[in-house]
Amino acid sequence: MFRNESAAPRPQLVNWDVAASTAASLTPAGPTMKPAEIARAVQNMRELADVSVGHVHSISRLDAARDLRDSELLIVDRASWAKANSQSFRTLMEPALDQLATTRPEVLKSASLTLGGNLTGAQLGAILAFLSSKVLGQYDPFVPSRNGQGGRLMLVAPNIISVERELNVDPSDFRLWVCLHEQTHRVQFAAAPWLKDHMTGHIGELTSGLMDKADSLSERLGTAVKNITTARSRALRDSPAADGVPAQDIGVLSILQDPDDKARLSHLTAVMSLLEGHANVVMDGVDGSIVPSVKTIRRRFNARGKSRGPLEKVIRQLMGLDAKMRQYSDGAKFVRRVVSQTGMDGFNAVWQSAEHLPTEREIHAADEWIDRMSLRRHG
Template sequence: MNLFRSVRAVADASATGSGTIDWDAVAEASKAATDPGSLDLSSAERTGYAADVSDARERLAVVADVSFDVPDVVEVQNRHHWIDANVETFRRIMRPFEEHGPMVFPGVTRAVNTGTFAFVLSFLGNNVLGQYDPLLLAEGDDDHGLYFVHPNIRRVADSLDVEYPRFRRWIAFHEVSHAAEFGAAPWLSTHLESRMERGVDALIDGDLDRDAFRELDTAMTAVEGYAELLMDRAFDDDYEDLRRKLDERRRGGGPVAKIARRVLGLGLKRRQYERGARFFEYVADERGVAAASLVWEHPENLPTDAELDAPERWIARVSP
């Protein structure tokens, strides 16, 4: 970790190139501020990751009664690998702003934006455990990706005082649950992309498309909630202690971490988990997991914002 090199990369962004963000500097600065961590895996650990993903796929397919494939790209990464993969994601999302956004003070804006995204990627790189990446807004035929940030998984398992192989397996089941959703719903990526693009285009025009962001939030609540349902029904061990300890850890941390979590909307994501989980638990208890899986048959089956808090209305509409 080299904080001087990180600051230097951001400072240089104000003097070179064009555009509102220097993405090469973002990657350099975020990695300079982040210890990559060790990827010195034993053969047992490599076998363990592969077995966890394979077992999760088989269990989830049976429990959800849906057909899906695990992404071709399954990587055990260090923190720098994760940052490299996600710089491209952030670049795709921010491209419309870069193409149309105003540049009142070009040098200052470029440096501030570059520093902001370097901080975000460094913070996330130090905290993300696993990620299912549907590669939203990607061009061409890019496949989806499944990533495990090994140094973070090991560090968090130790800090929570939980058995590492069990914790690693829990993370694998959660991320493969997301793969199940996108595999069962080929339309889901396009649905999320369209709402994201509508919202971004409106912001660029100085407007706020509340419907687009509401629909995006509703869809993501369904995504997170359904994954929680599958985890609850498919994981081959009780995991309440893992969830409780991880939640307690996330609520802790220093002032910088708390501010970063608030700015990044990580509290919102937790609310999406909880709200979506309540919805799908009700549906599964009333009609079974297969009925809950009907949500992925086509976009019209997604719950509305009102139905998320009144799942009986969704059942009456979709699974009478």
């Protein structure tokens, strides 16, 4: 799409170039390795990523795993991951910002003057920099790959290597274990080609709802900052929680939601819980014949969270990382319950259409979803 070069540039709520450059400058360095070591590790991860697809197919029983040529696999460093995610955020948010510029230009102008696109871009960049050292892998369905309209799977090599060293586990076993989870996401979107547009639409509606209330954004962000400051000061004193501020009310998203926003977010939360939970079930569906040290990996990986300091814990809470971990757990419980009652083929009805997606309530009450789908129970 060509832009009118004579038109005055509209104010930006987010300066995406600043976001990308800030993330790149703040991203911490990865583990020290010689070039030959890096090359061997990258090749090993690429090979194990390919091997993992067959295991995903046998566990998930999704025939989409047979052909993933429409998406691509990338082995990336931390800065590249951060840059890619600034691009993904832009892809998701720009339609809502364009709509706001057309329908309520005065709001966009006011909000941009209050918040400043450069400041917002820098804040987003700082968040991506923090996350860049935490994420092991990610499937991004929203930015097309170079191979076609499918997305791209990124394995963040420095983080995988750092964690396998921290846990003192077999590198090849750990890398295959991680690949099983991430490749499952790739297979999910291949099995449900409608899912990308479905999620994009709901994310767009949520973003539009938030942006449409941009004229009161400054006041609500002020409340968020106050809560964050309270939580951070309590965390530095090693207190388990902020006085008078429930954990679920600290995050910025909670400040931005009206009832419609909450309904949109509830749906997206259910979908993300399903995707993450299913990937975890596939990841844990392997045994020692596939990943010989899998029991040791699971035990040591699950124990990592207990060693985090108080400041990192509150940062993770504010950024929603703890909520994401609950998605893994809640979604996995849903998947295991459905599979135990209907078999994997029964569960796979979830990929047939958007109407088959579980609600957030059903994620916590799998039998209600089974009844709604009229699936036969075992026993």
